Amino acid sequence: MKPWQHGRSVPASSLSHWLKSALAREKLQRVQRGLYLNGFRTPPGRLADAAAWLRTDAVVSLNTVLGDAGILNNPTRTLTALVPVDAGAPPQLGRKPTTAGVFHFFGVPRRILEAGEAADRLQADDGREHARATPEKALIDWLYLAASPRSHRTWPVRGDLDLSLLDMRRLQRLARAAGMEKILDDWLAPSGTA
Template sequence: MAEIRQLASLGPELDFLSLANIAGEGGDLRGRVSRWMRSGELQGVVKGIYVTAPELRKRPLSLEILANKIYGPSYVSFEYVLSRAGLIPEAVRTLTSATPKRNRDFDTPLGRFSYRHLPPAVYSFGWTRREHSDGSGWLEALPEKALLDWLYRSGSFRSVKALEERLFEDFRLDPDLFRGLDWQRLMEYTSRMPGSTFRIHLMKLLRRLYA
């Protein structure tokens, strides 16, 4: 019983290393994990990543924390952040993240987790740590950076008009909510993006839309 209380105290999202705190030195951790999975107290997500049974959770399960744990380093970004902010109309069922590593997709019992490569110069800024009340947290792009990440991954733009069409026709971005983004933050982040044509077109469009 004490062991199960310890398990519950670790939080809903666990990796093999955090479970080692229960087993202690010389403990049969793999055997215990197998036993907890057979009894339903743990559920496997991907190799080495687990979630506790609903009755053991002291707060709701966080898919965002899981996303950070499954493949890292990474931060939650792209359509997932934009959809949650209401900037795009579609409901997003895949949890999308940025990573400086290669692209990966994981289909799990809890849904699909998709990781898209960004070069280190793009990956290194524009994200923050968000936390639950218990102090557990995850890394997530600010909406302005999530948009730039998405644009960067979507290909090159030959003109300001092509960029505008991509945003408001292809992405179906809400124009009013777009104007509600932090203009100074968008301009600062844009100035740090690689590719002079990308920067020039986007800055021209931002100045026109925010005029």
């Protein structure tokens, strides 16, 4: 006879018991079924770490990056990320509520997502377990979406952004790489879209 057939408890070594124990001790945080943030590691897992697990090749960008950098004055609690729109089945876009927080995924062509040198568009790894745009790339991404007729994203309000915190040369390089120089120049102009 097997131990559980006699009403005995499940051995403490079982994954189920360990998982429940880790959740109770807040060492794991459930994102969705089968996906957890790891609190055992240093630094502990963050909500953004789950983005690429929810959507393949997701890059944290837009409001999340600009807010975390102190550039966006009114950041959102929703985690914003971009996913590449390639040939084939389109990715699931839009809001994705989870038990750990809310994600909002926006689709852009891969050529826009990967425009520019990696050092200009991606933040250096500082213990993060996710791809994260630089603030300059996050602004270019936002402008791209606002200019796109397929996107519902509105233009960023210049008064809500502290542009002095951006590397303007990097911003120009990224705009050039994405073919967005005119859009950026028009937005930065005193009479530009705000």
